[in-house]
Amino acid sequence: xxxxxxxxxxxxxxxxxxxxxxxxxxxxxxxxxxxxxxxxxxxxxxxxxxxxxxxxxxxxxxxxxxxxxxxxxxxxxxxxxxxxxxxxxxxxxxxxxxxxxxxxxxxxxxxxxxxxxxxxxxxxxxxxxxxxxxxxxxxxxxxxxxxxxxxxxxxxxxxxxxxxxxxxxxxxxxxxxxxxxxxxxxxxxxxxxxxxxxxxxxxxxxxxxxxxxxxxxxxxxxxxxxxxxxxxxxxxxxxxxxxxxxxxxxxxxxxxxxxxxxxxxxxxxxxxxxxxxxxxxxxxxxxxxxxxxxxxxxxxxxxxxxxxxxx
Numbered sequence: 001x002x003x004x005x006x007x008x009x010x011x012x013x014x015x016x017x018x019x020x021x022x023x024x025x026x027x028x029x030x031x032x033x034x035x036x037x038x039x040x041x042x043x044x045x046x047x048x049x050x051x052x053x054x055x056x057x058x059x060x061x062x063x064x065x066x067x068x069x070x071x072x073x074x075x076x077x078x079x080x081x082x083x084x085x086x087x088x089x090x091x092x093x094x095x096x097x098x099x100x101x102x103x104x105x106x107x108x109x110x111x112x113x114x115x116x117x118x119x120x121x122x123x124x125x126x127x128x129x130x131x132x133x134x135x136x137x138x139x140x141x142x143x144x145x146x147x148x149x150x151x152x153x154x155x156x157x158x159x160x161x162x163x164x165x166x167x168x169x170x171x172x173x174x175x176x177x178x179x180x181x182x183x184x185x186x187x188x189x190x191x192x193x194x195x196x197x198x199x200x201x202x203x204x205x206x207x208x209x210x211x212x213x214x215x216x217x218x219x220x221x222x223x224x225x226x227x228x229x230x231x232x233x234x235x236x237x238x239x240x241x242x243x244x245x246x247x248x249x250x251x252x253x254x255x256x257x258x259x260x261x262x263x264x265x266x267x268x269x270x271x272x273x274x275x276x277x278x279x280x281x282x283x284x285x286x287x288x289x290x291x292x293x294x295x296x297x298x299x300x301x302x303x304x305x306x307x308x309x310x311x
Contacts, residue, residue: 017066019182020097024073024122025104026114030134030165034104035059035072037165038175043195043202044072045209062191066179069188071098100128100181107147107162108138111154119155128181129155133162136169200227203277207245207289210272214265215257223258224248224297226306232283240284243277248294258291266291 023031032044039059061068101122105111122129131151136144144162151160159177163170189196204225211223229244247269249255259266270289278285297303 015065015184016186017179017182018069018185018188019067019099020069020071021100021102021178021182022071022073022098023102023104024118025134026112026118029104029106029109031104032057032072033165034132034134034163035070037163037168037171038068038070039194041194043197045205058196060189060193060195061175062187062189062193063175063179065176066182067187067189067191068175068178068182098127099183100130100178101125102130102132102178103157104132104134105147105151106138107133107135107144111150116154123155128158130177130181131155131157131160132174133160135164135166136162137164137167199280200230202280203227203230203243204245206276206280207247207269207273207287210269210276211247211258213272214268222250222254222298224294235284238283240286241277241281242286242288244288245290247289247291248297249291250293250295250297252293255291255293 023035025031032046035044035057036042036046036059038061040061043059044057057072059070059072061070103115103119103122105115119129131154133144133147133151139147148160148162151157158181161170161174161177163174165171195202204227207225208223211225215223225245225247227243227245229242231242233240233242247258249258257265258269260268266289270287273289274285274287277287294303
């Protein structure tokens, strides 16, 4: 840890605040998009598919007033596999281990049983609970006013704030609000850090993001990615990273979907993923993708552990 990055002015130390904030909500309510907006950089993948987030992702926001460690969680859902059960376990664990819980309600959707279930869990922890109405740009001012009234009647939230992560509306206000609710504490991470994720882990997520966008609804939860090897090599124009990765599916028919006719789908996935990986690493990337059938991996504890889904 770089001590220089941890330095803050002595006269500010009494007021500097740091802590953990969990972002919770149903699938596809904009949790990952919100976290990326708060951090000001992409630290979590986002797609049009519900249930994109399948593990705990931490984003770090550092300002002159404090440091927020955001904990993005999978969307709560009724589990049908061991993977689903472990994802729900991640949510329950994160609720108890943070200073503040942020409950996301999309402005353009009705509040339902899933929202009420998650809210009950969050309130049960006794931690500060803030309601964030996401996608405020998707509704009229009148509809937003009605949504705020509805949410206010649900529970004794410490605060309720509407935001648009896509248009960056009220994101700075939310940052300040979250810091105000954190305990007085020096920064917990270097102030130039934006995530505690490893390069390998985020690269696997970028590949999965590219696959989900290419395949749409065909097999989102049957898909997992592991990075097998990363080798930095010399090329004529400098350095290049050679990345070898495996896309795991559960059935032979799914393998065919990933590869596509004459390998078209796999080529598209590789092309899109390379762009994100190259941007992440700051150098050209050679991406070698393979597809492997790992039967019933979502239900097998051994495979889940190998694929990084330990709780």
